[in-house]
Amino acid sequence: xxxxxxxxxxxxxxxxxxxxxxxxxxxxxxxxxxxxxxxxxxxxxxxxxxxxxxxxxxxxxxxxxxxxxxxxxxxxxxxxxxxxxxxxxxxxxxxxxxxxxxxxxxxxxxxxxxxxxxxxxxxxxxxxxxxxxxxxxxxxxxxx
Numbered sequence: 001x002x003x004x005x006x007x008x009x010x011x012x013x014x015x016x017x018x019x020x021x022x023x024x025x026x027x028x029x030x031x032x033x034x035x036x037x038x039x040x041x042x043x044x045x046x047x048x049x050x051x052x053x054x055x056x057x058x059x060x061x062x063x064x065x066x067x068x069x070x071x072x073x074x075x076x077x078x079x080x081x082x083x084x085x086x087x088x089x090x091x092x093x094x095x096x097x098x099x100x101x102x103x104x105x106x107x108x109x110x111x112x113x114x115x116x117x118x119x120x121x122x123x124x125x126x127x128x129x130x131x132x133x134x135x136x137x138x139x140x141x142x143x144x
Contacts, residue, residue, distance in 0.1 A: 029056030058144040109139040119143035
């Protein structure tokens, strides 16, 4: 399944933490590598063109020894989202931060786990909910 997604990690003073993620590593659950952004604060970007290669990315980022975990921000834009979603560390877990005027909509849990979990859609609150989507997540598997 094709779902292009862009991920930006913003983390001040985390160059050493992110350096290994700027190189390919086949032992990771997710595929690809981050590219440093030319910003005044630490920033890195990666783009995925399918869902399966990004499985486990957030869980991996949670395990890193961040110098300031409370300052880590992960911005994710899936191709069908209205805007970037924001994830931040809360008790050692990257959790999505609700954005004013937006809601995450989820498809039903698939009958089999043949396909990776769907991250859902981040849409403006006034938008009509697409058929078969709801605000309740039914697939317990992490989408990232």
